[in-house]
Every structure is written in structure tokens, then in C-alpha cells.
Amino acid sequence: MLLDWDDFAAKAEELVREKPLHTRYTVKYKHSEGKMTLKVTDNEECWTYKTNQASDLKKMEKLNHIMSAVMTRGRSVDLDSLEEPSGEPKRGKR
Amino acid sequence: MAVLEVNRFLTELAGLYEKCKEGTAGKAVTLTMKRSDLKPRTRRAKAKAKVEDRDKENSDDEYSCLVRAKHGKRKISTVVSAKDHLYFLNACNTICKAHMDALKRRDKKKKKKKAKK
Numbered sequence: 333m334l335l336d337w338d339d340f341a342a343k344a345e346e347l348v349r350e351k352p353l354h355t356r357y358t359v360k361y362k363h364s365e366g367k368m369t370l371k372v373t374d375n376e377e378c379w380t381y382k383t384n385q386a387s388d389l390k391k392m393e394k395l396n397h398i399m400s401a402v403m404t405r406g407r408s409v410d411l412d413s414l415e416e417p418s419g420e421p422k423r424g425k426r
Numbered sequence: 427m428a429v430l431e432v433n434r435f436l437t438e439l440a441g442l443y444e445k446c447k448e449g450t451a452g453k454a455v456t457l458t459m460k461r462s463d464l465k466p467r468t469r470r471a472k473a474k475a476k477v478e479d480r481d482k483e484n485s486d487d488e489y490s491c492l493v494r495a496k497h498g499k500r501k502i503s504t505v506v507s508a509k510d511h512l513y514f515l516n517a518c519n520t521i522c523k524a525h526m527d528a529l530k531r532r533d534k535k536k537k538k539k540k541a542k543k
Contacts, residue, residue: 353462359457360456361446362454389523392522393519396519400491401511404489404506404507404508405489405508
């Protein structure tokens with residue numbers, strides 16, 4: 333089911349926290365068409381978000397952060413206690 | 427499918443995006459994240475697990491995140507633990523941002539319009 337960003341992000345986080353073991357999150361990028369598709373599913377529900385805007389990359393980063401945090405640290409993870417990903421990489425670039 | 431070390435995976439991932447730009451092999455690069463306990467499961471165990479899943483999910487065992495990437499026929503995967511998580515995420519985001527440059531930028535459009543005027 334196709335959603336706009338706010339709905340998609342909310343649904344995605346809800347799903348991964350509810351069923352962490354069954355949820356997978358996919359980022360698909362088509363260079364030739366300049367499109368990006370985000371998908372979250374647990375084999376019962378499926379949410380997608382499609383875009384061709386570069387400004388959505390920042391939102392994707394944030395969602396990546398949430399999803400991977402929940403997936404590696406359990407659903408009770410406190411996102412605020414983790415470092416925000418935006419700060420360091422600029423300095424740390426090799 | 428090869429399970430790679432985190433650093434190796436990141437290098438390969440960048441390679442996949444490069445190839446995607448060149449237009450060889452398939453069209454899209456797919457990056458998938460999935461939580462995993464990495465226990466081998468038989469069919470029977472799976473059926474059992476379904477019943478017990480709720481209890482399992484409540485326990486705070488150490489889980490790792492299985493990350494797969496695919497472009498054409500090339501498939502790679504890695505396992506990210508909680509320890510590596512922030513490092514991987516930063517690197518992954520940097521790679522994604524750097525390579526997804528076919529997306530439209532609003533700023534450029536505006537500038538072009540201004541320039542035309």
C-alpha cells in the first residue's frame with residue numbers, strides 16, 4: 333500500500349517495534365529512472381513509499397537510523413540516547 | 427550468498443551502486459534490513475517458534491541485524507551487531523547519499539528557473 337511520508341514512517345516504526353523478528357525493511361534504488369522505493373513488510377501488512385526527490389534522502393537516513401536501532405538493540409531502544417548520525421560522519425570522512 | 431565482514435560489505439555495497447550507475451547487470455540496487463537471531467530453524471522448529479514468538483520477542487536477548495544487498499545477480503550480506511550498529515549506519519548512510527544522485531534536487535530546479543528569468 334502506497335503512503336505519504338509521515339504515514340509511512342509512523343507505520344514502519346510501529347511495525348518494527350511490534351514484530352521485530354518478522355519485519356524487514358528494504359531500500360530500492362533505480363539509478364536509470366532516478367527513483368527510490370522504501371518498503372516495510374511483515375508478510376501480512378506491506379507499506380511502500382516511492383519518491384524521486386533528493387530531499388527525501390534525509391528522511392530516509394532518519395528512518396534507517398530508527399529501523400537499524402530497533403533491529404540491533406531491541407524494541408525498547410531509546411533513540412535519544414543514541415548518537416544522532418548526522419553529527420559525526422562529516423568529520424570522520426576518510 | 428556470501429556473508430561478509432561489515433567493512434568488506436560496505437566496500438562491496440559502494441561497488442554495487444557504482445555498477446548500477448554504469449548500467450551493467452540489473453537496474454536496481456536493493457538494500458534490505460532484517461532482525462535476526464541467527465538460529466538455524468527447521469520447519470518444525472519454525473512452527474513451534476511461532477507459538478513461542480511473543481515470549482521470545484519480549485526477552486532482551488542480543489539480536490543482530492541481517493543486512494542484504496542485491497544488484498542484478500550479485501548478492502551480498504552481512505551481520506551487524508549492536509556494537510557495530512552506529513558505525514555501520516553512518517557509513518551506510520554516507521554511501522547511500524553519495525550514490526543516489528539521480529534523484530531530483532529541488533534547489534537546482536529553482537536556480538534554473540531563476541536563471542531563465
